[in-house]
Amino acid sequence: MSSKKHLRATTPTVRRVPTQRPGPAGGKRDQNRLRRLTQLCDAGLAEFLERGIEAVTVDEIARAAGTAKGNFYRYVEDKRDLVDALIAPLRAAFDDAMDRCEGATDAATDVSGLNTAYMTLALDLLKLFADHRDLVRLYLQEARVPGGGARAPVADLERHVTARTIALTKVAHEHQLLGKIPPEVSALAVIGATERLVLAHLRDGLLANEAQIATSLVRMVMEGIAG
Amino acid sequence: MSSKKHLRATTPTVRRVPTQRPGPAGGKRDQNRLRRLTQLCDAGLAEFLERGIEAVTVDEIARAAGTAKGNFYRYVEDKRDLVDALIAPLRAAFDDAMDRCEGATDAATDVSGLNTAYMTLALDLLKLFADHRDLVRLYLQEARVPGGGARAPVADLERHVTARTIALTKVAHEHQLLGKIPPEVSALAVIGATERLVLAHLRDGLLANEAQIATSLVRMVMEGIAG
DNA sequence: CCAAAACGTGACCGTTCAGTCACCTTAATT
DNA sequence: AATTAAGGTGACTGAACGGTCACGTTTTGG
Structure with a gap:
């Protein structure tokens, strides 16, 4: 089939948002996920208020939320x-x-x-x-x-x-x-x-x-x- | 002194805005200058209204005013x-x-x-x-x-x-x-x-x-x- | 305990854009 | 008419940014 490296066991497309094991609603997975999302929202809101939505970059929001830019896109499209x-x-x-x-x-x-x-x-x-x-x-x-x-x-x-x-x-x-x-x-x-x-x-x-x-x-x- | 090419006859700093021969107020120089400035203002205003000040680029304003980006900076700082x-x-x-x-x-x-x-x-x-x-x-x-x-x-x-x-x-x-x-x-x-x-x-x-x-x-x- | 999903990271890529510059053309002033 | 400032251009540069990716770590469901 394909080479041993990089073989993709499940879906061919890159998955950003979890779909297969999101865990039960209210479970630990769900809690963690919600917490991070909340952090991103809070950080974003604070920055938006201070400098306007347009002027704020994704990287700034992620850092203000205490995480990395790449992770931002696991929680939100853009x-x-x-x-x-x-x-x-x-x-x-x-x-x-x-x-x-x-x-x-x-x-x-x-x-x-x-x-x-x-x-x-x-x-x-x-x-x-x-x-x-x-x-x-x-x-x-x-x-x-x-x-x-x-x-x-x-x-x-x-x-x-x-x-x-x-x-x-x-x-x-x-x-x-x-x-x-x-x-x-x-x-x-x-x-x-x-x-x-x-x-x-x-x-x-x-x-x-x-x-x-x-x-x-x-x-x-x-x-x-x-x- | 310096090479024949690129010798700068007058001031060493790059002049963007005319200072030495602006012409008399109301004279032709003055008229032309005012016309271009007005075109830039009009074009900018139209774009700003449509898409918001922040989203509009200098190049767009210049083109909408019928001129090139470099020329924009001859009339206005930014x-x-x-x-x-x-x-x-x-x-x-x-x-x-x-x-x-x-x-x-x-x-x-x-x-x-x-x-x-x-x-x-x-x-x-x-x-x-x-x-x-x-x-x-x-x-x-x-x-x-x-x-x-x-x-x-x-x-x-x-x-x-x-x-x-x-x-x-x-x-x-x-x-x-x-x-x-x-x-x-x-x-x-x-x-x-x-x-x-x-x-x-x-x-x-x-x-x-x-x-x-x-x-x-x-x-x-x-x-x-x-x- | 273990396989794999989810989480996390930051380097990397391609694009966009502000601002500059060397060169060319126009036209005002003397 | 000659001189030269002013007007005009678009390629270029460097910085910034959005979005991706390959890889490493953590968590969890079985």
């Missing part, structure tokens, strides 16, 4: 894949909150039911910000740049967030809750205001008092800037 | 310098508007004088957006990413805008125009809402009706989302 893994939980948390709100608005029979639904959403999002501070910051820092290469998952999420928020606002608009302002406009204005405040808090350390940001924002949304 | 040249007019226009507004608030003797000052600022900024559409879009797309390398001028401008806007808002706050909301919070909320709307308009082609965006925004700032 930098974009790592960003994907990073962003996925954020997207999931956002969808959870939105799903819950949509369920509540669908079930609501009167205006006050709608308002509770929106207040619940606000609280859910507040919790989301608290639970995923660094991820939210990464999203805010990177979302607006054209999504080529590794930034694509972030840009995707931005479109997703925009679309779902506008859709939700249209419901409010149909129930006459928004006066003459087009739903797209009010949706984007609220998103924009919220995101800018959260960014100032997370990135610049401005506005240390989180509760005050939240209540001020709600007040401004309800009554305008002079509230 | 990519960062080009971004600097692009951003400078935007910064200048912003400062003009803010200076005018500060002058008006200083001169104002009553609340209505302050309000006119702020409305004038809003109109000035509206004009700024119209006069520098692509530059504003570039700013919005790139401002939040950590400012390493070529993106530094944009990140600088973001800090500048934030600082001046907050300072201006503090004046309003001292005149009791903002109720209980801290001036930093209202300033950032308004910036955020405005920027998000402008970005949707410029980048995504959403919200085609500019006048409606503007009036809606003013209404929301004044009366809240339900205006």
